[in-house]
Amino acid sequence: MTQKQYPVLSNGNPIIPITSGSYQTASQLTCDANNCQVYVEFYSDAAGTIPVTPTAGTVVISSSPLGNNFLTPAANGTITASTCSTPNSTYVPPTITGRIAVGQAVLSGITGANYAQIIFWRY
DSSP, X not given: OOOEEEEEEBTTBSSEEOOSEEEEESSOOOOSOSEEEEEEEEESSXXXXXXXXXXXXXXXXXXXXXXXXXXXXXXXXXXXXXXXXXXXXXXXXXXXXXXXXXXXXXXXXXXXXXXXXXXXXXX
16 A cells, blocks of 8 residues: 655645645645545744644645545544644544545634644555
8 A cells, every 4th residue: 555645735835834724735645545644733933843832723624536626524624723732742633535636724813833734644
């Protein structure tokens, strides 16, 4: 089985600035696997080397099987940003089963962090 990672991007960069809005993966999440989990970390620096714990906000995860209409995962689709804590996070990663053409993360009200990295991991 092939495992692949697909980052959510901002202008081609996997370390995205914290602004409320929608960010997507660049390409189709192809893989010979049927499952996907999504992981989130927050940082104070643009290089993504200084992890921080946000004090507020959410990250809503969704995916599009065909590239246009988005569906939220059956469980854990909304991550409370403060649960993405450093050094030990407490959120349950969203799990998506089935076809994914595009992954999406919508950031809302994030405070206490300047940047994030969000990875869709197909396995």
